[in-house]
Amino acid sequence: MDWRADQPIYRQIADVIASRIVDASLREGTSIPSVRQLASDFRVNHLTVNKAYQSLIEDEVLCSKRGVGVFVCEGAQAKLRASLQHHFFDIELPRVYDKALRLGISSTQLCDRFAQWEQEQ
The missing domain is CATH 1.10.287 (Helix Hairpins)
Known part of the structure; x- marks a missing residue:
C-alpha cells in the first residue's frame, strides 16, 4: 500500500477498514484480522495498526472482546x-x-x- 504523507498511517489504515465496512466487504458482527496479521499485510509496525484499531473502537465502529478478538460492531x-x-x-x-x-x-x-x-x- 502506498501511504500518503498528508495523514498519519494509522489514520489511513482506519480509513481502509472503515471503507471495507461501508462497502460490506467487512460485515457487522464478523471478526477482523489480528493486529499482527494486518501489520504484516500492510508492512507496518503492529503498534500503528493497534492505534488504528483503538481509534475505531473509540468511535464504536469496532468492538474488542478480550481473548477472542476484534469485531465489527452492529450498526457500524x-x-x-x-x-x-x-x-x-x-x-x-x-x-x-x-x-x-x-x-x-x-x-x-x-x-x-x-x-x-x-x-x-
Whole structure:
C-alpha cells in the first residue's frame, strides 16, 4: 500500500477498514484480522495498526472482546455512512460547488451530469 504523507498511517489504515465496512466487504458482527496479521499485510509496525484499531473502537465502529478478538460492531456501517455523508455534504460538496462557480458550470449542468452518470450505472 502506498501511504500518503498528508495523514498519519494509522489514520489511513482506519480509513481502509472503515471503507471495507461501508462497502460490506467487512460485515457487522464478523471478526477482523489480528493486529499482527494486518501489520504484516500492510508492512507496518503492529503498534500503528493497534492505534488504528483503538481509534475505531473509540468511535464504536469496532468492538474488542478480550481473548477472542476484534469485531465489527452492529450498526457500524450505518454510523460510518452517516459520518461520510456528513463529510461529503459539509466539506467536499462545497468545494465542488465553489470550483463549478469559478468554471462557470451551472447547477443545471451538474444535475444533468449526475443524471447521466446515474443512467450509466
